[in-house]
Amino acid sequence: MFKSLNELLGAYQKRDPAARSKLEIFLLYQGVHAVIDHRIANFFYRHKMKFIARVVSQWSRFWTGIEIHPGATIGKRLVIDHGMGIVIGETAEIGDDCLLYHGVTLGGTGKDQGKRHPTIGNNVLVSTGAKVLGPFKVGDNARIAANAVVLSEVPANATAVGIPAQIVRIAGRNTHYADDVDQTSINNPTLEKLAALASRVEELEQKLQEKEI
Numbered sequence: 001m002f003k004s005l006n007e008l009l010g011a012y013q014k015r016d017p018a019a020r021s022k023l024e025i026f027l028l029y030q031g032v033h034a035v036i037d038h039r040i041a042n043f044f045y046r047h048k049m050k051f052i053a054r055v056v057s058q059w060s061r062f063w064t065g066i067e068i069h070p071g072a073t074i075g076k077r078l079v080i081d082h083g084m085g086i087v088i089g090e091t092a093e094i095g096d097d098c099l100l101y102h103g104v105t106l107g108g109t110g111k112d113q114g115k116r117h118p119t120i121g122n123n124v125l126v127s128t129g130a131k132v133l134g135p136f137k138v139g140d141n142a143r144i145a146a147n148a149v150v151l152s153e154v155p156a157n158a159t160a161v162g163i164p165a166q167i168v169r170i171a172g173r174n175t176h177y178a179d180d181v182d183q184t185s186i187n188n189p190t191l192e193k194l195a196a197l198a199s200r201v202e203e204l205e206q207k208l209q210e211k212e213i
Helices: 002-015 022-028 030-046 050-064 189-212
Strands: 079-081 099-101 105-107 131-133 158-161 166-170
Touching: 002 022, 002 030, 002 079, 030 050, 030 079
Parallel strands: 079 099, 105 131
Antiparallel strands: 158 166
16 A cells, blocks of 8 residues: 555656655645545445445545546556546546546546446546546547547547547657647647638639639
8 A cells, every 4th residue: 555655656746846745745735635535435335335435535526626436447656637627437447657637527428328438548648628528448648638528539649639539649640730748739630620721712712813803
């Protein structure tokens, strides 16, 4: 248990430049508290004490602003940065070494039964305000941009951008999109297509004017 906690605190130190010490992280970071509370709630959930599990999870939600259903499966070293407004559904699964920013939802669409929430692979980054909705997989090392709405599978090593999200990069290969997800410097493929269409219309209008002259 202590080894797991030490790894978790180390992950925060590695990913958060504002983190000064493990003691500070342990005492003051609500993401750490939410994950620890979830481990407790999940224990009760797996042992069929679901009412107690929900009591623990709701208490944690009250204090941290992070709602994790006790049935969710969470891997090692999950870092929740800021965390306020995060919602993780009952059948969601999160792999190791993932990073979630505030406002993220790992939820369902309301159309599915049984497995209703996404499966997040290892080393996945889900940026601020992103919504991942449905029982599909987000592959290892994937990146989901800020405010994206993801409704279908994201391949490993891919970047998903927009509403609804589109895949703009796979395995680091791209032509004109940002190399890394930094939550702001990401081109929206829909806007780029609209800009290209507007440019083409302007070009055609110019040619028509020349012919009329």
